[in-house]
Amino acid sequence: MKSLHQRAIVYCVIVVCGSGVSAQPKGFNYDESKVPEFSLPDPLVDASGNAVDTAKAWVNGRRQEVMALFADHVYGRIPETKISLTSTLIESDSKAVNGRATRKQIRLDLSRGDRKVSLGLLMYLPNLEGRASAGTFVGLNFQGNHTIQNDPRIAVPTSWVRDRNDGSVKQHRATEAGRGIASSRWPVEKIVARGYGLATVYYGDIDPDFDDGFKNGVHQLFPDSADGTPTGNAWGSIATWAWGLSRVVDYLEQDKDVDAGRIILMGHSRLGKTSLWAGAHDERFAVVISNDSGCGGAALNRRRFGETVQRINTSFPHWFCDNFVKYNDNEDELPVDQHMLLSLVAPRPVLVCSAEDDRWADPHGEFLSARFADPVYRLLGTDGIAQTTMPATNEPLLSRIGYHIRPGKHGVTLQDWQVYMDFSGKHLPRPKREN
Ligand code: GCU
Secondary structure (H helix, E strand, C coil): CCCHHHCCCEECCCCCCCCCCCCCCCCCCCCHHHCCCEECCCCCECCCCCECCCHHHHHHHHHHHHHHHHHHHHHCECCCCCCEEEEEEEEEEEEHHHHCEEEEEEEEEEEECCEEEEEEEEEEEECCCCCCCCEEEEEEECCCHHHCCCCCCCCCCCCCCCCCCCCCEECCEECHHHCCCCHHHCCHHHHHHCCEEEEEEEHHHHCCCCCCCCCCHHHHHCHHHCCCCCCCCECCHHHHHHHHHHHHHHHHCCCCCCCCCCEEEEEECHHHHHHHHHHHHCCCCCEEEEECCCCCCCCCHHHCCCCCHHHHHHHCCCCCCHHHHHHCCCHHHCCCCHHHHHHCCCCCCEEEEEECCCHHHCHHHHHHHHHHCHHHHHHCCCCCCCCCCCCCCCCCECCCEEEEEECCCCCCCHHHHHHHHHHHHHHCCCCCCCC
């Protein structure tokens, strides 16, 4: 295949990739024929205009350059300061999930000097009886660990939660009424039945999801960047959640019940954006999965299909760094686009999942990112994506860059999980212990 640096990519295509538009804000483009012509920056041409044509040149040079571009222009820089981590087992039950799994609840204390922030980690690890673990999924949840299963023993978070009108949150605090309300998104029984474990943390424990000028959550550990006047490339919430995911891996590496070589990162929507940036940063994530991540995640910014850079910066000013605002209605000036974010995961397997009716997240733009990450995967000696045209609904591409689109709307379904597990099962290295 011709590599991207041999040609400028001018891409404008008419594809109808979904029927029906549902819950899509008005005033944005959902018409493929109105996608403007655009030219994508080439991951394999460096800032000086030189071709990057060896794996070494990518790994030792261009990759760092692209990381820095995303940090400085999109997500903000993640501080390198080391913090200390201690873990305390709060509760465990070896007969969870009808005896098929062990549930553990662990408090992770992150501290620096006299400042401390705690995260609540909930884990389900399959009772393997001599079999090897298939891998452990790591994912942040939106409303609290107690929402993923209806189980009175799961701790309710004490940190800030976005208010809802169903009684599950009152005055920004989670209530008992929320138990199990997100269980359809976390099919724990099916996950452990296939030999996978699950580790999850409420994302608001890491950084509450509102704009407070970078002061709450783990920002408290970094007072140097929390004075309310962040610089242009100070980390936004997506980068902060990504940092928190790496701290979860710091813990998992110490847990003898987890095979730290088989950690699978999964995130949905804003947390799908997060999983891509976390996966780029931290190579301990052996597989990286983004579900319906859309703008600022897998979707190409330059298409301006569905959610745009301007809209996301206006509605969620705290997610990205301040420099990203420069690209409001000015996408062509971005030194990167989101195919380069997927490239940063290479050569590890990356899976992009979309939903047909989720046009706000631009499924076709999500596919194109996957497609245009392919040259980097091939340069690193792996297969990239199996086909260059968008696959049909319900026909997952499980190549090293995977892509799947299912019917229905924005969300996480059991069908999505089956694809995550099929993909991970295909790509993870063989387990350490076999029966
Ligand atoms: C909004 C936002 C999206 C985001 C989603 C979510 O719809 O516009 O960018 O992915 O919320 O995280 O739920």
